[in-house]
Amino acid sequence: xxxxxxxxxxxxxxxxxxxxxxxxxxxxxxxxxxxxxxxxxxxxxxxxxxxxxxxxxxxxxxxxxxxxxxxxxxxxxxxxxxxxxxxxxxxxxxxxxxxxxxxxxxxxxxxxxxxxxxxxxxxxxxxxxxxxxxxxxxxxxxxxxxxxxxxxxxxxxxxxxxxxxxxxxxxxxxxxxxxxxxxxxxxxxxxxxxxxx
Numbered sequence: 001x002x003x004x005x006x007x008x009x010x011x012x013x014x015x016x017x018x019x020x021x022x023x024x025x026x027x028x029x030x031x032x033x034x035x036x037x038x039x040x041x042x043x044x045x046x047x048x049x050x051x052x053x054x055x056x057x058x059x060x061x062x063x064x065x066x067x068x069x070x071x072x073x074x075x076x077x078x079x080x081x082x083x084x085x086x087x088x089x090x091x092x093x094x095x096x097x098x099x100x101x102x103x104x105x106x107x108x109x110x111x112x113x114x115x116x117x118x119x120x121x122x123x124x125x126x127x128x129x130x131x132x133x134x135x136x137x138x139x140x141x142x143x144x145x146x147x148x149x150x151x152x153x154x155x156x157x158x159x160x161x162x163x164x165x166x167x168x169x170x171x172x173x174x175x176x177x178x179x180x181x182x183x184x185x186x187x188x189x190x191x192x193x194x195x196x197x
Contacts, residue, residue: 014190018103023104032111033078034070035072036117037118039119046142048142049183049186050090050139052136054066055133065176066179068092070085082119106181116185145183151166165180
């Protein structure tokens, strides 16, 4: 991507932070292997993330805020699966996405082992949203997600057990579940944890 307008200075630092310490992996076991792309780009000197709002007509995870992604096909790596799903959902060309590293592997409540793959997008990237899967997309500066006023740690009951889940409030949208856990991991890796003023 030598012709990419992505500012080169942030790439080595981000790769270093994603690689050390190495991302955690789940113990070997059950669960279907899945991958998502965590798309990052620079605009106006800030690092932004791209998120999707899944279609309400889907049978799984309908209407949720998510990263593009899905299950691995036979012979695919996590990176290949993340790129394929991203192209299918929002039309990003795989050759235009720069591999920056990975985050901690997570287990979803629906039985997936999700590996987040972090990718850098070039300036001026264009999307072609697949309306069968995605209702819309939106972009958020990472610094905004580190603002304590946008974060809620909510107590919920799951299968009779009380748990605290992280919820990010972005306008009228609420980001929770695996997507919120991925964002929290990313912010921690980048040293952008929320700090009370």
